Amino acid sequence: MTSVLKIGGSILTDKTRPQCARMDEIERLAREIAAAASDLVLVHGAGSFGHAPAKKYGLPDRFSPEGLRVTHQSVVKLNRLVVEALVEAGLYAVPVHPFSGVLLREGRIEQMPVSPIEEMVKDGLLPVLHGDVAMDKTRQAGIVSGDQLVPYLARALRAEVIAVGTNVDGVLFQGEVLPVISREDLPRIDAHLGKGSGIDVTGGMRGKLLELLELAESGTSSVIFNAGIAGNITRALSGEELGTRVVRSR
Numbered sequence: 367m368t369s370v371l372k373i374g375g376s377i378l379t380d381k382t383r384p385q386c387a388r389m390d391e392i393e394r395l396a397r398e399i400a401a402a403a404s405d406l407v408l409v410h411g412a413g414s415f416g417h418a419p420a421k422k423y424g425l426p427d428r429f430s431p432e433g434l435r436v437t438h439q440s441v442v443k444l445n446r447l448v449v450e451a452l453v454e455a456g457l458y459a460v461p462v463h464p465f466s467g468v469l470l471r472e473g474r475i476e477q478m479p480v481s482p483i484e485e486m487v488k489d490g491l492l493p494v495l496h497g498d499v500a501m502d503k504t505r506q507a508g509i510v511s512g513d514q515l516v517p518y519l520a521r522a523l524r525a526e527v528i529a530v531g532t533n534v535d536g537v538l539f540q541g542e543v544l545p546v547i548s549r550e551d552l553p554r555i556d557a558h559l560g561k562g563s564g565i566d567v568t569g570g571m572r573g574k575l576l577e578l579l580e581l582a583e584s585g586t587s588s589v590i591f592n593a594g595i596a597g598n599i600t601r602a603l604s605g606e607e608l609g610t611r612v613v614r615s616r
């Protein structure tokens with residue numbers, strides 16, 4: 367049984383300060399993943415390593431080779447920290463950089479090599495992807511968020527546990543966590559969806575939810591949970607109910 371876990375950049379970095387990693391949180395993430403022992407693909411957000419340079423160079427709206435290079439190098443730095451922490455925790459973690467293989471069209475993933483990732487998981491490796499810049503067939507430059515990678519990987523790998531960890535308890539509506547949400551609920555709660563803290567070029571909670579609602583409509587449910595609370599990552603990977611479950615409309 368394969369799991370796809372995303373941990374948002376707001377957990378791993380201080381999103382208000384460029385290239386500011388939270389090493390204690392990265393190490394906790396690694397320990398919690400090691401404790402869960404499942405066949406896993408990990409995707410992490412870019413946090414301030416991605417959003418700050420992307421914004422500085424006007425990505426994705428303006429094409430800038432220098433902006434692409436700088437932003438990619440920056441998110442690779444965060445990826446290295448995450449991979450090293452996972453290795454330290456005893457896992458066979460390996461980096462997989464979306465920039466090297468993803469092709470976008472109109473900002474959406476058109477191509478991405480998934481077979482190598484599938485084989486890695488089968489053979490006991492832990493592929494670690496991340497939000498990244500990517501080439502776009504129609505727009506030259508693009509950004510592929512971890513939130514877009516998750517449903518793509520979940521479908522391609524037929525994953526059974528899909529968990530998206532953020533710095534809030536789930537989808538909040540009038541101060542309460544919604545335990546379950548489907549596309550039908552969107553009009554009612556849309557105006558209340560938070561924008562996310564710090565600089566964010568990929569849409570915060572709304573962007574995340576739209577990706578997962580689309581995945582749910584094809585029959586695969588997922589959870590959005592608070593990865594900032596110790597133990598929650600292990601719980602989510604064990605399939606425990608927490609946060610908000612995103613399901614298909616009735």
Ligand code: IPE
Binds near residue numbers: 441
């Ligand atoms: C954004 O990735 C990628 C870049 C800005 C280059 P994400 O959207 O997955 O990152 P977080 O989770 O918001 O930090």
